[in-house]
Amino acid sequence: MPRRRIEHDLSDEDKASFTRVVRISEELSExxxxxxxxxxxxxxxxxxxxxxxEAGRSTIRNAWAQPSPLARSNAGPVQLSHVMAACLRDVLQRIxxxxxxxxxxxxxxLPMNWKPA
Incomplete structure (x- = not known):
């Protein structure tokens, strides 16, 4: 399956608040x-x-990424909207x-010549 990589980096403001910033790894979600x-x-x-x-204290910082629209799911927003639309279409067809x-x-x-008002 094809993959497209999207990198989420710290903002320039976040990087500027430290004297030294070294990239050590990344957290990957699909x-x-x-x-x-x-x-x-x-x-x-x-x-x-x-x-x-400046004081020599070290900390680890991660870049922020928007969370998944559905908790504990790897489905994207477009995929979820297609699933919801398909479910709605099925319900409307049944109704x-x-x-x-x-x-x-x-x-x-009803008698053949009777018509509702």
Whole structure:
């Protein structure tokens, strides 16, 4: 499956607040993205840095990335919207089918020349 990499980096403000910033690793998460007739994996790489301030204290900072729209899921927003639209379409088709079925049964029970007001 094709993969597209998206890097999330610390802002220039965050980097400027430290005297030394060294990239040490990254946290990688994958999200499925659906485009009609195509499915790809978006790799979100949150870059991780070791940062040192003026006093010589070190800390680890990660870049921020937008969370998944659905907790504990790797489905992307477009894929979720397609699933929701398909479910809605199925429900509406079932409602229409049952409505037509009731109308047909009602017409069988009523006299032929009777018309509803």
């Amino acid at each position: 999200m499925l993205e659906y485009t009609p007739a195509r499915l790809e994996v978006l790799q979100h790489a949150r870059l991780k840095y070791r940062c040192k301030d 229409n089918y049952h409505r037509q079925d009731r109308q047909d049964r009602l017409e069988e029970l």
